[in-house]
Amino acid sequence: MSNIEALARANVRALTPYQSARRLGGNGDVWLNANEYPLAVPFDLSQQTLNRYPECQPKALIARYAAYAGLSTEQVLVSRGADEGIELLIRAFCEPGKDAVLFCPPTYGMYSVSAETFGVEYRTVNARENWQLNLDAIAEKLDGVKVIYVCSPNNPTGNLVSRDDLRQLLEMTRDKALVVADEAYIEFCPDATLTGWLAEYPHLVVLRTLSKAFALAGLRCGFTLASAEVIALLMKVIAPYPLSTPVADIATQALSEQGLTLMKQHVSEIIATREWLVDALRQCACVETVFPSQTNYLLVRFTAASEVFKSLWDRGIILRDQNKQQGLSGCLRISVGTREESERLIAALKTLPGTSVSMEQA
Structure with a gap:
């Protein structure tokens, strides 16, 4: 070595x-x-202020995404892809060497990598044969878990997780852990979003991205949707300038009516x-x-x-x-x-x- x-x-x-x-x-x-x-989408840069640092949370972009998601601006945080949102939640809520995160394979690989990077234990509960949640097994592993990631639609299987199962999971984790619904692909089945549940479940967090349906994978722009209290905590640990000016510019255009x-x-x-x-x-x-x-x-x-x-x-x-x-x-x-x-x-x-x-x- x-x-x-x-x-x-x-x-x-x-x-x-x-x-x-x-x-x-x-x-x-x-x-x-x-x-x-599969095809590039053309955009023109309208901001020529590269000599200045960008806003940490660009107001115009936050306002447009809040309107798109049907939420208040205090419930929206923008970051370098949803991947940064995954990490921010661990940084803000998990004590290394003490707390754990949990997810249900087969699923997105960054949940484990992010946990390991920060020295946080990760636990897995294999999905059932139909790739739905094994709620009984999850309940047995909740001690010490602070964050649960559920990808729906799930990558790589493509299926939606049962809304009844998600509601049961949210009920069993009240005041114990955050439940993070990763909705990277939700634009392909918008009626399945859980954003309407945020008012009922303050420990629910929803992750979104512009990488898939918005055709902007190269932009690296994602969103965390949650209660104002959760967003305020994430703002304590996010980088000073997470989005460059051109990224915020193009993302704001992508969220226009056109x-x-x-x-x-x-x-x-x-x-x-x-x-x-x-x-x-x-x-x-x-x-x-x-x-x-x-x-x-x-x-x-x-x-x-x-x-x-x-x-x-x-x-x-x-x-x-x-x-x-x-x-x-x-x-x-x-x-x-x-x-x-x-x-x-x-x-x-x-x-x-x-x-x-x-x-x-x-």
Whole structure:
């Protein structure tokens, strides 16, 4: 071990970093591995005040997101993606070496990485076979838990978590822990949002992002929605200037009336392509199961997932391997790209051994 490495915290030396789609790389031209919107959305910068520090919480941006979410401005915090929101909650509410966070695999990998980074214990309660919450098992592990993360729709499975289960979870955690509903994909099923429950449950927190339906993954802009009391605590630990001026500028434009209309058009297009892709995949001989999805991606179980993944990778079609996730053996996650990209994916699958379905059938 080098002297420099020896200086690092023990938990950081032992940490396995989150393997984002960009870290994993690839030389593809059909990128279906990061749940991004497949086409660029043009914006023009209107702010030319880069010589000045930005507002910590840009008023115009906060006001627009509050209006969009149906909340007051005191209930909204903007950060560098929802990932920063995940970390801020741990920093503000969890004592390292004392408190814990809890989540239910298979789910988003940053919950564990964020906890480990801050020296906070994380506990897992595996989801049931239908990827719903195991409430009895959660209840047994709540002692010392300060934050519970529930991704709904869940990444990478694509399913919504039962509202009845979420309500039971909120009831059992009153005055004990925060329940954080990660709604990164909620624009694809807006009626499922829990923002309407914030008044009833002061320990509920909702995470949002502009990375998915708003087609702004490169912007790194997310939101934490919660009671004014929770937001005030997070403001104590957030960076002095979390959003650059250009980010705040573009995000504010994206939340204009015109921007929201464009987002909804994109969502409709993605859902239509998703339904076409579901039908096409189900007719491929190498596909065992296409799981229902309320998102811009599909979880698919293949008869020979590793071979399918590598074959597509070699052809420049990059998917996300989920084989190592709890209960997801043989599964790959496929982002919904353009119709052309989806057709190229199906055409490539047709050439693999045992896949003989025609494009006309698909």
